[in-house]
Amino acid sequence: MEKDLFYGGAPKWVPGAGTTSASELTELNNGFLNLSTWDQSNFDSALSSLVSSPSPSPSSSSPALDNFVIRELIGRLGTICSASGDASPTFAGSGGGSGSGPTSCYSTPLSSPRSTSPPAPFAPAATSCFGAARPAAPPQQFGGADTPGRLSRASSSRSLLAAGPDDEDESSSSVPDGAPKPGNARKRKGGPKGKQKEPPFPPSPAPTTTTTTTTTTITTTTTKAQQRDSNAKRSKPANAIGPEAQNEDDAGEKKGKESNARPPEPPKDYIHVRARRGQATDSHSLAERVRREKISERMKFLQDLVPGCNKVTGKAVMLDEIINYVQSLQRQVEFLSMKLATMNPRLEFNMDNLLPKDMHQECGTMPPPVYPLEAAPTRTFPFSHQPQGHHHPLQSVVNNGIEMPLSSSLHRSLSMPLPPLDGFADASSQLGTFWEDDLQSVVQMGFGQTKEAATFSSQSLHGRHDVDISHED
Amino acid sequence: MTATGSPGNPNPNLSKPMLVHHFLRALARVNRAAPKQSHARRSRRIRCAAYASMAAAAGPGRRWSRVLLRRLRSSPSSHRRRISVRVARPPRIATASSRVETLRRLVPGGRSLGYCSLLEETADYVRWLDAQVQLMQSLVDFFSS
Numbered sequence: 094m095e096k097d098l099f100y101g102g103a104p105k106w107v108p109g110a111g112t113t114s115a116s117e118l119t120e121l122n123n124g125f126l127n128l129s130t131w132d133q134s135n136f137d138s139a140l141s142s143l144v145s146s147p148s149p150s151p152s153s154s155s156p157a158l159d160n161f162v163i164r165e166l167i168g169r170l171g172t173i174c175s176a177s178g179d180a181s182p183t184f185a186g187s188g189g190g191s192g193s194g195p196t197s198c199y200s201t202p203l204s205s206p207r208s209t210s211p212p213a214p215f216a217p218a219a220t221s222c223f224g225a226a227r228p229a230a231p232p233q234q235f236g237g238a239d240t241p242g243r244l245s246r247a248s249s250s251r252s253l254l255a256a257g258p259d260d261e262d263e264s265s266s267s268v269p270d271g272a273p274k275p276g277n278a279r280k281r282k283g284g285p286k287g288k289q290k291e292p293p294f295p296p297s298p299a300p301t302t303t304t305t306t307t308t309t310t311i312t313t314t315t316t317k318a319q320q321r322d323s324n325a326k327r328s329k330p331a332n333a334i335g336p337e338a339q340n341e342d343d344a345g346e347k348k349g350k351e352s353n354a355r356p357p358e359p360p361k362d363y364i365h366v367r368a369r370r371g372q373a374t375d376s377h378s379l380a381e382r383v384r385r386e387k388i389s390e391r392m393k394f395l396q397d398l399v400p401g402c403n404k405v406t407g408k409a410v411m412l413d414e415i416i417n418y419v420q421s422l423q424r425q426v427e428f429l430s431m432k433l434a435t436m437n438p439r440l441e442f443n444m445d446n447l448l449p450k451d452m453h454q455e456c457g458t459m460p461p462p463v464y465p466l467e468a469a470p471t472r473t474f475p476f477s478h479q480p481q482g483h484h485h486p487l488q489s490v491v492n493n494g495i496e497m498p499l500s501s502s503l504h505r506s507l508s509m510p511l512p513p514l515d516g517f518a519d520a521s522s523q524l525g526t527f528w529e530d531d532l533q534s535v536v537q538m539g540f541g542q543t544k545e546a547a548t549f550s551s552q553s554l555h556g557r558h559d560v561d562i563s564h565e566d
Numbered sequence: 567m568t569a570t571g572s573p574g575n576p577n578p579n580l581s582k583p584m585l586v587h588h589f590l591r592a593l594a595r596v597n598r599a600a601p602k603q604s605h606a607r608r609s610r611r612i613r614c615a616a617y618a619s620m621a622a623a624a625g626p627g628r629r630w631s632r633v634l635l636r637r638l639r640s641s642p643s644s645h646r647r648r649i650s651v652r653v654a655r656p657p658r659i660a661t662a663s664s665r666v667e668t669l670r671r672l673v674p675g676g677r678s679l680g681y682c683s684l685l686e687e688t689a690d691y692v693r694w695l696d697a698q699v700q701l702m703q704s705l706v707d708f709f710s711s
Contacts, residue, residue, distance in 0.1 A: 388681065420672065422692070425699045433702065433709075
């Protein structure tokens, strides 16, 4: 019967397959037959043949073609889901490292026997899955081989299998109604998964759906499930593997705990559990993990920015601190702008003179060449301009005198963004320190403490005072 | 304030010279344009100039800078008072959502940001706000000395 089903379905694949072809079908058969030898390459080829990516491999003889083929199908399904160590398909490997074998509901009981003889465990696994999925189906003969662990796997596999067609919504009629929830779960999985990992997902089911519709339900479900699993795993590597791997691990652990009969498996379980369950929590857990990491990273950075937040732990208090800090900064801006408004009358003239000079000089000083001009004689630079300043009337002199430190500082600041600041200011090269240094120089000049600036500084100081007085009136 | 870049920051180091450049120009413009204006009006203009120079120096790589520049350019007369100032609001009951909402209001352009992006924008905004405050403080110190 299975033979009929299988062989009946096999030719149907050809016409129904959008992308599959007869060659692919032969590859499929070969892939099925390869299960017996269970070489990894064969497995990959089998999977790839399933997924419409050609990689035929020599087939090996199989005792009972019909049962064995179906058994292999299911076994492959289980292998895909559980991804044993020796099987280690590309998906599993990419998903989370295939070393210890990605654990899943399936893999736990399978892992031990799998190491010994691949086909044997797969057969019962397949039978369990199959038997669970299709109690009325022919492979009830397989049901006897179920072990408790396999049964648990079977339930999960049933959900997978049942969910497959439900999700595809094409062969739903043939699918047993025993698993509506997993189907919905799978649908949900398809939904949120789509937000992150959907891109590789939709294209691959497309060709399979066409094929599966025409094939028997058994093959449909299995292939669909396999397809989905492979797609799920493919979608995982398609995305950022690094961060996702961790997320997968955590999600896998979560899923491992969530599934009743599943012992908590190592992280490799993630992919398969996710694919199997198809619940929103899977993609949620993954997305949540990524999101949480990003948020914690940003909170750490904010902690460094906001002073006094090092001891604060917890997002709520941190948020409060951040809000307080931002509010205090904005208040400071308001206050300082008021202060600048009050003292600006003294400076507007200077600013006026400052502006054109700054513009000319800024345009000129923005490129590095200007820097060497002002590198060394930083303190003397303003004084070098003194002769020019002297030519102007008092106010312009004063302005120049006052401008020079500012403009020189501007030149310095503009042409030499950071490294020169270190030379002038503290090693922190903060603007505050830079300004302080500059202000000190200006003040020194203003008070004539610098010998070079003695004359000019006094003049500038007096000039400034004169200007101040004039403007204050 | 450190010069380390926030995650995904287009500019790891704050361009303080640009800040100085923009702010001084704006300050000069304000002083030149309306020396006879009322104190409050001038202070408001200077405040706008501060935010504008902040946004200009930060560049269009940030959402808050783009929003600020748009606000300031669109209609300076009407929008002058709306420049991201909810300063005097007292802290209310700080639930999680309210905190996030408050942060959204504080950071320009934060209303349509996700929580993660909001944190990133807040970090950048805080860095530039800090630099701006430092610059203004040093200016005040300089001009008052």
